[in-house]
Amino acid sequence: MLPRGKDSMNNPVFAGWWSLNGNGEMTGTTWVEESGFLEGPVMITNTHSVGVVRDAVIQWRVAHGQPDPTGYWWSLPVVAETWDGWLNDINGFHVKPEHAFHAIDSATSGPVQEGNVGGGMGMVCNEFKGGIGTSSRKIETKLRAFTVGVLVRCNYGSRKHLRIAGVPVGREIPEDPAYASASFNELDRGSIIVVVARDAPLLAHQLKRLARRVSLGLGRDGSISGNGSGDIFIAFSTANPGAAGTDDVVNLQMLPNDQIEPVFAATVQATEEAVINAMVAAETMTGMENHKVIALPHEKLREVLKKYNRLTP
Amino acid sequence: MLPRGKDSMNNPVFAGWWSLNGNGEMTGTTWVEESGFLEGPVMITNTHSVGVVRDAVIQWRVAHGQPDPTGYWWSLPVVAETWDGWLNDINGFHVKPEHAFHAIDSATSGPVQEGNVGGGMGMVCNEFKGGIGTSSRKIETKLRAFTVGVLVRCNYGSRKHLRIAGVPVGREIPEDPAYASASFNELDRGSIIVVVARDAPLLAHQLKRLARRVSLGLGRDGSISGNGSGDIFIAFSTANPGAAGTDDVVNLQMLPNDQIEPVFAATVQATEEAVINAMVAAETMTGMENHKVIALPHEKLREVLKKYNRLTP
Amino acid sequence: MLPRGKDSMNNPVFAGWWSLNGNGEMTGTTWVEESGFLEGPVMITNTHSVGVVRDAVIQWRVAHGQPDPTGYWWSLPVVAETWDGWLNDINGFHVKPEHAFHAIDSATSGPVQEGNVGGGMGMVCNEFKGGIGTSSRKIETKLRAFTVGVLVRCNYGSRKHLRIAGVPVGREIPEDPAYASASFNELDRGSIIVVVARDAPLLAHQLKRLARRVSLGLGRDGSISGNGSGDIFIAFSTANPGAAGTDDVVNLQMLPNDQIEPVFAATVQATEEAVINAMVAAETMTGMENHKVIALPHEKLREVLKKYNRLTP
């Protein structure tokens, strides 16, 4: 995920991060916290490939020229993992630097594919197939208009806790033979969630506030963030394009805290929706050792939503 | 709230705290964080009376004898506030040391009153009357049995966001003349939530994990933790009674992280329920300057829950 | 300490805080952290009077008119304590609201008195008399000029650890009858340190970086930050006067991280010096129950510095 397209490799943006449950890895966060900036892409991969992807980001930059002759400031890439070892041969270490190069080179703007794509391929969410999901909200304050987007790679949870639109879907689709997904007990593996505050001029400490509120959206979906769940969130703003100047005092804009509430609401809502979008888009998959994870059954979901009067006819 | 009855004034318990939104005050937290201990009661009062209550806790202790001749370790009381200035004449500074003494002297074990009581008197929650709520869960792991209790003083939120049992109650009980509670827009004032892990031997860093998960429970109730919301949580365990020994190495017990998940689930569930219990118990109140806040209308609530098939007949 | 003179009561400044050792109290810090702003004065008092001073700041504001009709944003005062119970009858609760009103009303700009003044009266530092100390540095970067000032109320430490200008002064002035200050073993009670980045346009997260570096200055003076030491630091910048606007997007300036190093160096140096200035200015004092704490003996100090070739003749 490239904050400002390919230029963003040399174009830091204000950022903040937070961890609801640290049973995961997101490299580069101590520098995000200290500097207030995200200096390159947010890469997502599986738990055992964080390293190869991290170094590959640096290699890509070296190959494409160093903007800074001292070569230091861009050497702390942000790479996040979740565990996909049920479907993917994670111990085969199949991710290579080329995959990371390709991901950077082919990054474009526009809609993001959802479901079983990229780093979302091997995800399992609430004992159904998980993956990549997105959602966004437009905000119009008295004087301004912003967009808040959320990208989630969801990989957490027990079916019994799952709620969709407040409906206890997980308990309504129990583990009967038709829907069972093998024994996923204890396999809570967390979510990486990226919040993008497009055009909203938020500073680093405000973006941390956004990252914190992601947990409220996960709460709406029923998450309890189990012990094994690595729930790590990062939020950035594409406003203030020249914020990371180095020579002289930089001019910035900031949305006052007193105007920030709609951004919070949008973050919570988009998080809630992006998780469900990931599950709805994901397709049944059979992976390593014939492990099969079924998709959230759409027809059954409609039935359950109807039962609880939450489906607009 | 006295962790181990009145003895707890000299009987520290392991504790951890966390803030979802720091627009509030809970004194004593830097020492909770540093030491890992809660050394006395958790007092709750209104925003403008935190000081008088804080010093009164110290005065009470001075009056009842110092356990430690250097007199230092018990001088950082935990006192939390939320703002009740809509119903209460907060600028009249009516809370006096005597009220704090009385609260300590009359502390007992057993069920806690809910609704418009004590520090919960002036609360407004989701534009209905708020107050004190409690909820608890029994946990039986393979080898052990624990109780997790939650006490909430809720004072946050906009009606439009309120969910009960996943049902969009807030949108179903709109601000019509019958239910309106005057203009509470922007008056999000936060919640103080205390999690008690009774008998569960959790260390300080594990209790912080519990405190973090409170936000998932608030998420279930629809909270977005607005800018003005001071959502501050503290969790403690009554296990390990002699943990704060001073002379020699202390013997402790710890619940492994691998067994902690039911405690997380209980924390999330009990938080979700305690907020609703507070609102259900609270009664319509008319306060300062004839400000009126209506209680959550029970009959209407039942109707709404029925509409969404969430009321067991 | 009023960031922008008396006007600052309604004139927030960017701020950040950090705690090296949380065995102390500084109220209001969760909101400083969350909002990025310090909204009023930094008050310092003794451990048992934090409450009365805190509520008094709110009372002062109420009495002088509320800038904001909802009355909320200015209700979380910053009040810090250190323990002065060796010299002061701390359990007599002698501080009254009037003392706080007087402190606010009489705040002026200009040089700050050092030594046995105000909240520094009962301090003991490295087993000598402590108190208030200040120090500042002018910084000239290629394009700008700033001032960094440090105010310390020092109350920590064992004589054996004390270093001045790198010289082991504490070990050279041992506890002989002439210099002994009674038994202060274990009475490490911490320091409150305020860093003022005057005119340097630093954002909240950058000011937290400054607050962290205070520990490096304390390290130079030999501190080990013992268990009982409440070492809590707050840094603010008086640049960006309109930063806390509420209506529309605010325009700000920021010093780039790449230009921040001289501010870090100034913070460390001024901290190192302010502690020593406090000790040099403080005078021998006899307090409660005839407890006596001697001042750092100037003549003996000169001798020791000369012995280690650190006194310019």
Added chain:
Amino acid sequence: MLPRGKDSMNNPVFAGWWSLNGNGEMTGTTWVEESGFLEGPVMITNTHSVGVVRDAVIQWRVAHGQPDPTGYWWSLPVVAETWDGWLNDINGFHVKPEHAFHAIDSATSGPVQEGNVGGGMGMVCNEFKGGIGTSSRKIETKLRAFTVGVLVRCNYGSRKHLRIAGVPVGREIPEDPAYASASFNELDRGSIIVVVARDAPLLAHQLKRLARRVSLGLGRDGSISGNGSGDIFIAFSTANPGAAGTDDVVNLQMLPNDQIEPVFAATVQATEEAVINAMVAAETMTGMENHKVIALPHEKLREVLKKYNRLTP
């Protein structure tokens, strides 16, 4: 660095970490913070090789058998970097998995080599040659005996700030032709410091207290922790060998906070000394592109210490 010899790969120890300046990378820290445990080795390498080393630790474990059939808990290795790009061809990516395997396989107990070894090879410290340094202290409390050891890889600082034993050595050995080390201005690259509390039964939150105090030791050596300095510290205890049990409640021991002060003092002192030991042990080195960094000149150092009466004859 293997906490309990090679067994430690499956033998977690309590740990805590802290960052004085986050301009660096230490992978695995969010899980250390959340779980309270360090689950494997602490690996140190250069900035551009963190990834390869991280994944190699997992590969090593996979190759040596998974203790846990779900394979999850040990997949978040701790790998720390500092930048060695002045002496080392960092953009050549010369570190391979085999180097990491070899480091794990050849780990032994006993004295650690200092100076230009391992990850310390390319270090520059205060504009002299840096590297690996160690120091330890024995602590005897009334009832117990512990050891605190510090391992530092130092790579920070400007010569002008360097102090040794309180003496302004940096200013006394100015950048004259004989001692100049080329232009290292702005090349502050930080330190990774590991504190080992051997036999001292400290819990996770107490070990974080130790990690914080490392900054006081760096302060004694004159550090200002410049913008580019990644100063990241981790502390662990080898006491409580079975702490990470998974089945039932675990029995632990804890050193009370009231007995912890000598451990703090030892941490500060050993940090101060380990940095100097690294510089004293390091040897002049010529690296990539004929870049040369001279060692701290021992004879000149002795002269300077003598000038300030800090050399025992």
